[in-house]
Amino acid sequence: RLIRQLLTESLVIAVLGGVVGLGLATIAIRLFVSWSPLGALPATPIQLDLRMLAVGGAAMALTTVVCGLLPALRISTADPQVALGGGGEPGSAGAPAQRAQAAMLMAQMAACVVLLSASTLLLRTLVRLQTEPMGFDPANLAVANVILPNVPFGSSELRNQYVDQLAERLRSMPAVTAVAAGTAQPLTSGAPATVNVGADDAVDAPRISAQEVTSGFFDALAIPVIAGRPFTDADRAGGAAVAIVNARAAQQLFGSPAAALGQRVRLDKEPWREIVGVVGNVRSAFFNTLAWKTDPIV
Numbered sequence: 001r002l003i004r005q006l007l008t009e010s011l012v013i014a015v016l017g018g019v020v021g022l023g024l025a026t027i028a029i030r031l032f033v034s035w036s037p038l039g040a041l042p043a044t045p046i047q048l049d050l051r052m053l054a055v056g057g058a059a060m061a062l063t064t065v066v067c068g069l070l071p072a073l074r075i076s077t078a079d080p081q082v083a084l085g086g087g088g089e090p091g092s093a094g095a096p097a098q099r100a101q102a103a104m105l106m107a108q109m110a111a112c113v114v115l116l117s118a119s120t121l122l123l124r125t126l127v128r129l130q131t132e133p134m135g136f137d138p139a140n141l142a143v144a145n146v147i148l149p150n151v152p153f154g155s156s157e158l159r160n161q162y163v164d165q166l167a168e169r170l171r172s173m174p175a176v177t178a179v180a181a182g183t184a185q186p187l188t189s190g191a192p193a194t195v196n197v198g199a200d201d202a203v204d205a206p207r208i209s210a211q212e213v214t215s216g217f218f219d220a221l222a223i224p225v226i227a228g229r230p231f232t233d234a235d236r237a238g239g240a241a242v243a244i245v246n247a248r249a250a251q252q253l254f255g256s257p258a259a260a261l262g263q264r265v266r267l268d269k270e271p272w273r274e275i276v277g278v279v280g281n282v283r284s285a286f287f288n289t290l291a292w293k294t295d296p297i298v
């Protein structure tokens with residue numbers, strides 16, 4: 001009966017602790033999702049993981065056994081007459097019992113120190129991610145993914161017409177100050193492309209990120225132009241083939257932002273383009289990790 005009673009008490013306490021922990025975890029996840037910049041960190045959805053719930057269940061079972069079964073077994077092997085006779089005397093617990101209590105206390109303190117240290121490091125990481133300059137201004141920024149079907153948008157001309165009309169309608173809405181479109185949303189670098197420089201294609205040409213954007217893209221995201229000019233409405237089909245690189249790409253390909261102006265680049269097998277501007281670097285996120293990176297982008 002003593003063993004059953006102690007196991008029941010330990011099980012009730014462990015289950016209550018697990019339920020409270022599950023509730024706090026659910027609330028914490030919702031708070032983090034609402035706090036995550038642009039809702040894009042980390043890359044995968046944030047939700048309760050079944051594997052972690054299984055770990056929590058195993059921890060509850062282990063707690064029940066350790067805190068309930070071991071004391072019950074120790075009591076069941078004790079002499080009742082000796083135990084009752086020494087119960088009222090201060091400091092009468094035996095050496096084995098004192099060692100067991102000290103070991104459990106040290107284990108609890110060690111676990112608390114590990115959990116507090118891990119939580120503190122995680123919070124410091126989140127604060128650094130939130131306050132780290134990203135190269136663009138996320139304040140009052142709304143991002144939408146628009147996927148156009150092949151029918152009737154099978155040609156780039158039809159897609160460009162749709163984007164122009166959509167941008168014009170959005171600009172006419174109240175409180176909208178800037179509208180732009182691109183093939184990569186903020187916090188992502190874009191698709192990699194082979195970038196040749198100079199006059200000929202090189203065998204060992206580097207592969208860096210490439211994006212297609214509309215005029216006004218850098219104004220909408222508040223990305224500074226540090227050399228040359230941004231895109232204008234004249235930079236479209238029928239005009240001169242031009243490109244803009246970020247400072248990281250200018251440094252990697254030409255040695256400096258100033259040296260990049262007027263140079264020619266070729267993305268994969270597309271026509272050669274003249275670099276007319278250099279913009280500031282923007283941060284992007286590693287897939288499914290809490291870390292920033294700065295990629296060279298054309």
